[in-house]
Amino acid sequence: MGRPPCCDNIGIKKGPWTPEEDIVLVSYIQEHGPGNWRSVPTSTGLMRCSKSCRLRWTNYLRPGIKRGNFTPHEERVIIHLQSLLGNRWAAIASYLPQRTDNDIKNYWNTHLKKKINKIQGAADADGKKPLSDARPVCHDYVSQSYDMKESRKQDLTAALPRYHQKSRYASSSENISRLLQGWMQSSPTVNAPGKLKQSCSTADDDDDENSNIISALTAASLTEKSQAESDRRCGATMTHDDFDLLHSFENMDIVPWENTGEETHPFQHAQADDAEAQLGAESEQHPLFLLENWLLDEASAQVNELMELNADSCSYSLF
DNA sequence: AAGAGTGCCAACCGCATCGAC
DNA sequence: AGTCGATGCGGTTGGCACTCT
Numbered sequence: 001m002g003r004p005p006c007c008d009n010i011g012i013k014k015g016p017w018t019p020e021e022d023i024v025l026v027s028y029i030q031e032h033g034p035g036n037w038r039s040v041p042t043s044t045g046l047m048r049c050s051k052s053c054r055l056r057w058t059n060y061l062r063p064g065i066k067r068g069n070f071t072p073h074e075e076r077v078i079i080h081l082q083s084l085l086g087n088r089w090a091a092i093a094s095y096l097p098q099r100t101d102n103d104i105k106n107y108w109n110t111h112l113k114k115k116i117n118k119i120q121g122a123a124d125a126d127g128k129k130p131l132s133d134a135r136p137v138c139h140d141y142v143s144q145s146y147d148m149k150e151s152r153k154q155d156l157t158a159a160l161p162r163y164h165q166k167s168r169y170a171s172s173s174e175n176i177s178r179l180l181q182g183w184m185q186s187s188p189t190v191n192a193p194g195k196l197k198q199s200c201s202t203a204d205d206d207d208d209e210n211s212n213i214i215s216a217l218t219a220a221s222l223t224e225k226s227q228a229e230s231d232r233r234c235g236a237t238m239t240h241d242d243f244d245l246l247h248s249f250e251n252m253d254i255v256p257w258e259n260t261g262e263e264t265h266p267f268q269h270a271q272a273d274d275a276e277a278q279l280g281a282e283s284e285q286h287p288l289f290l291l292e293n294w295l296l297d298e299a300s301a302q303v304n305e306l307m308e309l310n311a312d313s314c315s316y317s318l319f
Numbered sequence: 320a321a322g323a324g325t326g327c328c329a330a331c332c333g334c335a336t337c338g339a340c
Numbered sequence: 341a342g343t344c345g346a347t348g349c350g351g352t353t354g355g356c357a358c359t360c361t
Contacts, residue, residue, distance in 0.1 A: 015354090016329070038346060054347075055330065090349055105350075106328055324360070329353105336348075 013047040017056055021046055025053055026061050034062075059100045066098035070107055078104055079112060 017025075028044045034057060037050040046053065059065075070078070074096055081092040089101035089108075096104065 014331070036346090049331095050346080051332090051348095052330075058348095059329075087350065101349075102329075109351095110327055322361090324358105326358075327356090329355095331353075332351085334349085334351105337346085339345085340343085 011047055012049050014052075017048075017060075021048065022056070022061060025056060029057060029061075034058075055102075059102045062100075064098060065100060065103075067103070070099075070111075074099070075112060078108060079116070082108060082112075 024044050024046055025040070028040060032043075034054075037054040040046065040050055040053045041048055048056075077095060078092060081095060085091050087105070087108075089105040093099055093101040093104050
């Protein structure tokens with residue numbers, strides 16, 4: 001029995017969001033925090049359905065989202081995780097906290113899938129042993145090792161959604177306030193356009209004033225309460241560099257994830273230099289740690305192999 | 320210069336899942 | 341246990357921008 005639409009279509013606006021709508025939405029979320037999306041349209045007067053509001057926030061307005069070019073490292077992670085998890089973009093996105101599932105999905109469909117096909121095609125045309133046989137790409141990429149690891153994968157994939165619900169970046173108002181606070185404190189003058197450009201908003205290099213408006217609004221709308229809360233949680237000022245560092249994949253081990261008693265992000269264990277030493281204790285703390293650790297090892301090893309093979313076997317470059 | 324083709328991405332749609340009652 | 345509302349998720353699409361002819 002199909003569900004009725006989340007909201008009737010009468011008077012509901014569709015299509016691209018305007019800067020004014022963004023401001024209204026960000027302002028509301030700054031005050032009330034994300035969630036309770038049903039009430040957002042009625043409370044804000046936005047002529048948008050609740051789903052549209054949620055999507056706009058999670059995919060575009062949410063602080064900390066990185067837009068623009070994907071790094072080679074991000075590409076490798078996506079390729080590997082896609083081969084492991086399939087098109088479970090939300091799960092993949094949980095490993096790249098700066099990227100949204102929509103962003104990753106789009107990037108996969110428009111870039112990575114073509115690259116991989118191109119590589120496979122080139123290998124086949126060369127008459128060499130196809131990559132899909134020698135070192136499978138994408139789904140085939142892990143097919144040979146799939147069987148061996150099936151049980152591990154199933155454990156991992158089965159547990160991912162719930163597990164990452166708790167560790168998903170910026171899913172709480174505290175986190176958002178903290179990030180915005182960090183941005184504010186690192187910006188000598190909040191109103192300086194140059195600073196706004198590199199704020200925690202979603203601005204591209206050539207982004208329009210929309211992002212500036214939003215950044216200014218979000219910064220200006222921070223209350224003293226949220227600042228105090230942020231100070232309490234962070235304990236220290238976060239600079240822009242810290243912010244970037246905080247969300248860089250390579251530095252997950254130092255990420256101050258939610259310090260609220262919830263699980264810490266697996267990568268802060270998995271990427272730790274002394275991961276081996278911690279392994280026993282950590283795995284007791286959370287059994288998924290072993291799987292996460294394995295996943296990372298696999299990601300780096302297998303994708304690096306792919307890249308090496310690719311460099312040897314054809315002129316196309318994946319990255 | 321202009322029309323056609325293509326790529327890209329923000330946003331929408333509908334189903335799945337979760338949680339409250 | 342069943343129902344229903346809210347939210348999450350993945351597939352798809354509309355339209356703009358760019359490239360090609």
